[in-house]
Amino acid sequence: MSRHSKAVIVDQIRKSFGSVVALRDISFEVAHGEVLGLLGPNGAGKTTTVDILSTLTRPDGGRAAVAGYDVLTDPAGVRRSIMLTGQQVALDDLLTARENLVMFGRLQGLKKSDARSRAKELLDQFDLADAADRSVSTYSGGMRRRIDIACGLVVRPEVVFLDEPTTGLDPRSRQSIWNLVSDFKEAGIGTVLTTQYLEEADALSDRIIVIDHGMVIARGTADELKERAGATYCEIVPLHLEDLAATAVALGSLLPQENRAALTPASDRIAMPAPDGPNTLVQALSQLGAANIELRDIALRRPSLDEVFLALTSDNTGQISARRVEAELLS
Amino acid sequence: MIDTSAARLAVRPPTSTARQWWVLTVRVITPTLRNGEVVTLVAASIMFTAGFYIPLKHIVGAFIEGTGSYAQYLMPLIALNGIAFAALSAAFRSATDSVQGINRRFKAMPIPSLIPLASRMSASMYRCSMALAVALICGHVIGFRFYGGVAHTVGFCLVALLIGAALSLLGDLIGVATENPEATVPLMLLPVMIFGQLSVGLQPAERFPEWIQSFVRDQPISQFVYTLRALAGDSTAATGEVTWSVIGPAMAWLAGLILIVIPLHRLVASRRR
Numbered sequence: 001m002s003r004h005s006k007a008v009i010v011d012q013i014r015k016s017f018g019s020v021v022a023l024r025d026i027s028f029e030v031a032h033g034e035v036l037g038l039l040g041p042n043g044a045g046k047t048t049t050v051d052i053l054s055t056l057t058r059p060d061g062g063r064a065a066v067a068g069y070d071v072l073t074d075p076a077g078v079r080r081s082i083m084l085t086g087q088q089v090a091l092d093d094l095l096t097a098r099e100n101l102v103m104f105g106r107l108q109g110l111k112k113s114d115a116r117s118r119a120k121e122l123l124d125q126f127d128l129a130d131a132a133d134r135s136v137s138t139y140s141g142g143m144r145r146r147i148d149i150a151c152g153l154v155v156r157p158e159v160v161f162l163d164e165p166t167t168g169l170d171p172r173s174r175q176s177i178w179n180l181v182s183d184f185k186e187a188g189i190g191t192v193l194t195t196q197y198l199e200e201a202d203a204l205s206d207r208i209i210v211i212d213h214g215m216v217i218a219r220g221t222a223d224e225l226k227e228r229a230g231a232t233y234c235e236i237v238p239l240h241l242e243d244l245a246a247t248a249v250a251l252g253s254l255l256p257q258e259n260r261a262a263l264t265p266a267s268d269r270i271a272m273p274a275p276d277g278p279n280t281l282v283q284a285l286s287q288l289g290a291a292n293i294e295l296r297d298i299a300l301r302r303p304s305l306d307e308v309f310l311a312l313t314s315d316n317t318g319q320i321s322a323r324r325v326e327a328e329l330l331s
Numbered sequence: 332m333i334d335t336s337a338a339r340l341a342v343r344p345p346t347s348t349a350r351q352w353w354v355l356t357v358r359v360i361t362p363t364l365r366n367g368e369v370v371t372l373v374a375a376s377i378m379f380t381a382g383f384y385i386p387l388k389h390i391v392g393a394f395i396e397g398t399g400s401y402a403q404y405l406m407p408l409i410a411l412n413g414i415a416f417a418a419l420s421a422a423f424r425s426a427t428d429s430v431q432g433i434n435r436r437f438k439a440m441p442i443p444s445l446i447p448l449a450s451r452m453s454a455s456m457y458r459c460s461m462a463l464a465v466a467l468i469c470g471h472v473i474g475f476r477f478y479g480g481v482a483h484t485v486g487f488c489l490v491a492l493l494i495g496a497a498l499s500l501l502g503d504l505i506g507v508a509t510e511n512p513e514a515t516v517p518l519m520l521l522p523v524m525i526f527g528q529l530s531v532g533l534q535p536a537e538r539f540p541e542w543i544q545s546f547v548r549d550q551p552i553s554q555f556v557y558t559l560r561a562l563a564g565d566s567t568a569a570t571g572e573v574t575w576s577v578i579g580p581a582m583a584w585l586a587g588l589i590l591i592v593i594p595l596h597r598l599v600a601s602r603r604r
Contacts, residue, residue, distance in 0.1 A: 054439040076441060080343060084439040090432035094362035106354045107442060109346035155343040 006065075007032050007159045007190020008053060013062030015048055015214075022048040023214040025062065030159070030190045035181060037205030038194040039309070045214040046194040047087065050161045053192065054084045067158035067190075083152035084161045089144045093137040097128055097147045100136060105154040115154070122150040127176075142173025149180065159190045166200060178204060198309055210312055218312050225308045234274040234281055235301050239294040241268060250291035254284055274300055346441050355450030359424060360457055368420060372413070372458065373465050379412040380405075380469035383533065391534045399566035402474035407559035408532025409470055411552060413462035414495040415523040421455040422502030422515040429510040448596065451503055452496065459495030463488060478564030483573060487562040490581070494555055497588045504592055508599050526552040551584040558582075 008030035015023040023045045030036045038046050051057040053066055055075040063070070069077030091100050098119050105115030123129045126146045131139065136147055145165065152160070162181070166174040181204045184191045195201050201208050202222045210218040210225070218225055238247050247270060248260055259272045274280040281300055288295065303311075363369055383405055392401030428434050428451075437447050467475075477484045506515050529543065530552040539547045547553060558581040561573045 056435065056438055079439060079441045080346075082439065084436065086432055086435060088432040090436035092358055092433060093427075093431060094366060095358065099358075099361065103354055103358055107346070107351050107437075107440060109344035109350075111344075 006030065007034070007067060008036075008192060009063075009065045010049070010053070011063045013049075013052060013059040013064055015045075015052065015057065015059050021214055023052075023059075026211065026214070026216055027062075028209050028216070028219070030192060032190050033185050033188040034206045035185055035191040035193055035204050037201035037208040038192060038211065039196075039198065039201045039208055040194075040211040041196065044211045046211065047163055048214075049211075050084070050163045050192065050194060053078075053159075054082055054161055055079055081158040082161060083149075083157035083159075085145075085149055085152055085163065085165055087164045087167060089148040091136050091144065091148055091151065094135065096133045097136055097139070097150075098123065098132045100147060100151055101154060104151040108155045110154065118154050122153060126150045142169050142176075145169060145173060146176065149177070156187075157189060159192070160184055162191065162193045164194055164196065166195070166197065174200075210309065212312075218308075225312075226302050228308065228312075232274045232277055232300055232302050233271050234284060235269055235271050235297070235299055236284065236288070237269045237295065237297040239296045243293050244268070244270065246291065247288065247293050250288050250293055251284060252287060254280065254287065271301075348443055348446060351442050351446050352450050352453070355447060356453045356457075359451060359454035363458070368458075369461065372417060372420075372462055375416045376409070376413045376462060376465040376469050380409050380466070380473060383409065384473050387533060391538075394538065395535060400474050402470060403476070403563065403565050404560070405473075405533070406466075406470040406475040406563060407556040408527060408530065408552075410463055410466040410491050410559065411494065411532065411555060412523070412527060413466040414459050414491060415498055415519070415527075417458035417462040417495060418455065418498035418502040419516065419519045419523075420458055421451065421499040422506040422519050423512050424454075425451055425503040425506030426509055426512040426515050427506075429507050430512065434507075444600065448503065448600075452499060455499035455503070456492065456496060459492055459499065463491050463495070475563070476566075478566060479562055479573070480564075483562045483564060486573070487559055490555075490558055490562065490578075493585055497585050497592070500589065500592045500596070504596055504599065507596075526550055530556060532556045549580070551581070551588075554581040554584055 006029045008028075010026060010028050012025045012027050013023055014025060015021075026045070026049060028036065038049060040046050048057065052059045052071060053064055055071050055078050058072065063072075065071065066078045067081035069075075069081060071078055092103065095103065101119035101122055102112075102115045105118050106112065110118060120129075123132045126149075128143060128147060128150070131143065136144060139147065149162075149165070162177075165177050169177070178200070181191060181193065185206075193201070193204060205222065207219065207221055208225060209216055218228065220228070236247060236251075238244055244263070244267060248255055248263060251270070251272065255270065255272045259270070263270065272284075276283075277300065281298065285298065288298075384402065387405075388401045392404070395401065395404055398404050428447075434447060438444070477487070479487075502515070502519055505518050506512070509515060509518070529539070529547050530550065531547060532552065536544045536548045536553070558578040561577045
């Protein structure tokens with residue numbers, strides 16, 4: 001199969017369900033070997049996007065291509081090139097893990113003997129060999145998710161869609177899914193990962209797209225997004241709490257008036273901008289040292305992705321979240 | 332921990348529609364051999380046979396004139412009950428598939444859209460064949476025999492299986508549409524029981540109150556019973572000839588049912604979340 005310039009191209013896709021607008025002009029691209037994190041709250045449009053890209057739903061407008069195949073004009077080509085794991089594990093619960101793997105292998109065109117040997121390989125690789133001949137209905141959540149993904153890997157996909165793959169998993173299972181995503185990257189497979197976990201998007205994604213109410217509200221690397229939400233700042237904790245006022249005095253012009261004003265008797269630390277990064281830190285250390293103030297902690301801090309997410313979605317939270325709560329109560 | 336080579340795989344081979352159909356059929360059949368479904372099917376047939384034959388043989392059998400035996404009279408309904416039970420399993424199974432999300436997964440795979448339904452239907456036909464075989468064995472035990480020669484015997488089996496196919500198609504539709512395995516059982520069982528009791532399968536239409544006789548005579552189960560009874564034949568001439576006027580209405584009911592259910596299947600399949 002020829003290599004296409006991009007694993008996924010999404011150009012201005014729109015989708016409505018009745019009067020509910022699910023997606024408004026979403027655009028993005030995913031390169032081969034790249035992991036794109038699709039981040040957003042429940043109902044933001046993540047699953048609808050994945051459904052359109054995996055040919056389960058037709059967009060109302062716009063264009064999308066997966067592995068070089070147009071989702072509207074060549075859905076069969078798309079289906080030959082992808083692996084989809086939904087939020088829900090989709091297996092035959094009455095069959096064993098091995099039977100599921102052999103079935104998916106043969107559905108994907110493998111001969112019986114090849115499907116069997118591939119099943120064995122995957123069972124070993126996914127650490128499921130001991131449970132291979134048990135019905136998957138007896139599996140734990142983490143095991144089910146693993147065999148679910150393994151069934152999608154009986155043949156090599158060009159593009160992988162993982163729709164909230166770690167929701168509800170224990171940390172160990174989550175870690176093994178994370179490792180797998182790194183494998184996809186190495187193998188040159190383009191991956192679209194939807195998640196509500198900022199930590200997950202941060203750890204796995206090369207780039208992140210934040211969507212809310214069917215619109216892209218931010219895009220960039222995790223670092224860029226953090227940059228957008230606020231610059232690096234310096235946090236200072238004196239060893240003795242009563243030194244806090246003296247600390248503020250010693251910092252002098254490093255501590256802007258507004259940060260100084262934000263200090264209250266209840267404060268236990270000082271936060272101030274660090275426009276020069278480490279240099280600001282070094283300067284603060286030397287001024288505090290000169291004033292003989294002992295420190296418990298001093299560090300450069302960057303906003304977490306959680307803070308970024310809240311900042312990005314806070315513009316319209318008040319009104320809209322109230323409306324959303326109302327809608328959920330009514331439904 | 333997962334081995335890091337999990338994602339390095341061979342290139343995709345071409346898929347084969349016939350193989351996909353076969354694999355998906357075997358998928359449904361395999362568990363029936365070990366989860367008790369076969370045993371249930373056999374037990375149900377024995378239960379229907381005993382439950383109808385033993386209490387009704389003397390009460391109703393005495394009133395039916397001309398027929399060789401009550402077993403001969405009862406056989407069509409026993410066969411239909413067994414087949415309806417098999418179709419009910421089909422409904423339960425397709426609802427389970429829908430709710431587990433495996434149908435969604437198949438839709439995102441290189442599988443022609445008709446194949447999952449086709450394979451569920453062929454698995455249903457396996458169930459129906461088994462149900463029919465068990466019903467015939469039960470019938471044989473209580474004294475039922477084929478009197479119509481080879482062609483009519485084969486005809487009996489084919490019509491019974493065709494009814495099974497139509498009911499399975501209906502059951503599958505109910506399963507896919509409701510996506511609720513528990514709901515399929517009352518939805519299927521209730522009509523089967525009502526139509527079965529209010530049919531000529533147990534006693535002649537004349538034995539029902541007058542106001543309901545025309546319903547009893549014309550409803551599909553009765554028409555199926557008339558057809559199967561004629562094809563089975565009897566030691567006496569009481570069951571009537573195999574003519575279009577006897578089997579025509581049953582065929583019309585079947586054709587009508589199939590013609591209604593297939594477009595509904597298409598409608599449900601195109602339904603998006």
